[in-house]
């Protein structure tokens with residue numbers, strides 16, 4: 001599978017690079033970004049943190065705003081930031097180009113409904129196609145962790161819950177914790193997955209966590225700002241907390257006083273998240 005480099009910039013002794021490639025899963029050209037820490041290369045492979053962004057984002061928001069390169073360089077962790085949906089003029093979008101559905105809002109699911117199902121297959125893209133591409137082209141090893149924000153926090157938790165043993169640890173900022181019960185999730189799932197709510201459960205972190213078996217536990221850290229304007233209606237961290245209590249899941253959920261939904265919040269705590277991952281990757285945190 002070939003990839004085309006579209007930008008390179010040295011950062012904290014490592015490299016931030018953007019690539020485009022033809023995605024067979026999504027049926028379109030896609031862009032992703034990778035941060036390679038200075039330890040990567042010359043025979044040395046490094047672990048990877050996948051970062052899943054939220055609504056309206058591309059590969060750029062996290063890389064430009066989170067301030068994660070310094071700590072990734074110190075710990076020796078590569079970061080891969082994919083886009084949040086399929087792209088291109090031939091890819092269907094919300095009829096009103098709404099920010100919360102269609103392009104920029106793939107919700108990390110495999111759509112089953114027309115006209116979305118040909119392109120909107122972000123679950124398979126993140127779980128299968130992209131990691132294979134990263135392993136083929138970059139000095140990374142199989143040790144993988146996953147994090148995300150909001151829609152991407154839902155994506156990160158859901159992917160860790162559905163793939164026991166795949167990720168050493170998972171963290172999320174302000175995740176959409178119970179998408180089947182909030183407007184963002186209901187709009188996306190109804191369109192992508194159809195009106196049968198039973199088909200939505202496989203993508204709901206709270207439902208998955210509530211019944212998780214101890215053999216399938218992945219250590220999880222979630223931060224949520226208590227001044228987040230989306231907290232009450234869209235995010236529902238209390239549902240995730242209850243789910244963890246039900247199954248005994250190793251979830252640490254921290255309410256952070258005064259923080260909102262923005263990248264200022266992410267930048268304030270990303271170091272904690274990366275050190276949490278480093279501990280579970282067996283690196284010096």
Ligand SMILES: N[C@@H](CCC(=O)N[C@@H](CS)C(=O)NCC(=O)O)C(=O)O
Nearest residue numbers: 054055056057061099150151262263
């Ligand atoms: N009302 C906002 C909702 C979208 C939003 O808050 N997106 C979050 C993720 S859910 C984000 O990361 N935005 C991009 C950024 O802050 O760089 C908008 O229309 O942009």
